[in-house]
Amino acid sequence: MFVLFKRSILRLAIIDAPGILHHLIIRVIERRDIFRDKIDQEKFVDRLSQLIPETQASCYAWVLMTNHALFLFRSGPFGIAKGVRGLPNNTAIV
Numbered sequence: 001m002f003v004l005f006k007r008s009i010l011r012l013a014i015i016d017a018p019g020i021l022h023h024l025i026i027r028v029i030e031r032r033d034i035f036r037d038k039i040d041q042e043k044f045v046d047r048l049s050q051l052i053p054e055t056q057a058s059c060y061a062w063v064l065m066t067n068h069a070l071f072l073f074r075s076g077p078f079g080i081a082k083g084v085r086g087l088p089n090n091t092a093i094v
Helices: 036-054
Strands: 002-004 011-014 021-026 058-064 069-072 092-093
Touching: 036 058
Parallel strands: none
Antiparallel strands: 002 011, 021 069, 021 092, 058 069
């Protein structure tokens, strides 16, 4: 199963099932900075720390950079889609 993105980049579609390990990349559309300032970054981390227990997911590793963030999640019983729905709307999950 493949999904075609802009610039003809071919990527596998996300398999969403309980207990699957996911490597997620979050970036802002137009590749701008994700966070306006340190407070904005802290709010993102706070929201993420709420979403993980709510979705019963596990986060094994993460890194926040200026224009993207990387995560290694194991989805909970509801899959990964429910969790990423709670993140900001101006980001693209790859």
